Amino acid sequence: MSHRSHTSSSGIFADHAPRTVVLPWRRTFGMCLANVRHRRGRAALTFVCIAVVVAFFASSMATQHLLSSLRQSADVHVAAILERANMAAHDAAATARQRDQQVWLLALSAILCLVGITNTILMSVTERVREIGTLKCLGALDRFIVRLFLIENTCLGCVASALGALLGFALAVFQTGMMTEFSVLTVGACAHALAYSCPRAFVLGTLLTLLASLYPTCIAARMRPVDAMRADL
Secondary structure (H helix, E strand, O other), rough: HHHHHHHHHHHHHHHOOHHHHOOOOOHHHHHHHHHHHHOOHHHHHHHHHHHHHHHHHHHHHHHHHHHHHHHOOOOOOHHHHHHHHOOOOOHHHHHHHHHHHHHHHHHHHHHHHHHHHHHHHHHHHHHHHHHHHHHHHHOOOOHHHHHHHHHHHHHHHHHHHHHHHHHHHHHHHHHHHHHOOOOOOOHHHHHHHHHHHHHHHHHHHHHHHHHHHHHHHHHHHHHHHHHHHOOOO
């Protein structure tokens, strides 16, 4: 009798053993892509917000780099063009003041981008309360929810940052050429500006997206399955 109850007890524990959802990375990326496709409007809003800010970063850095290379040129024609456009460096203090103003603008843009992306992702978490509750009821751990949201937002940020960096560089070349002359913008100067601005803008945009995703992701991971399933959206 005792042996039977022990067997029955063991069987009960075996049947009700906790199970967790363990998915390969390929399947996780597939789920993230499906979520982006399902919520195109929200993803497009986040994409545009990141791309615009990164384009501003890249444009500002590329413009400053192009003007700096032109000011260092010993060509008299280039110096005359800069003088006519009122872009020649006459005073080191004025140049430093302009650089400080540029840094402040970049910092304010980064803060606005951070707040905007965080708000957009929080709204996305609110829309996906039942989905999160279902995943947790199926055995998904907190770290799986964190991985799902971080991969989705980081990939979106990488693509938006890459596009924004290229767009910002193109705008910088166009703006500098319009203010001076396109003939003074050599291939070497443009290549140096591209190598200087685009990687930095890309890394900055990706880091901003990652930072903005941390708080909403923590909220989604700590959500209790019972409360998530009760939500009426």
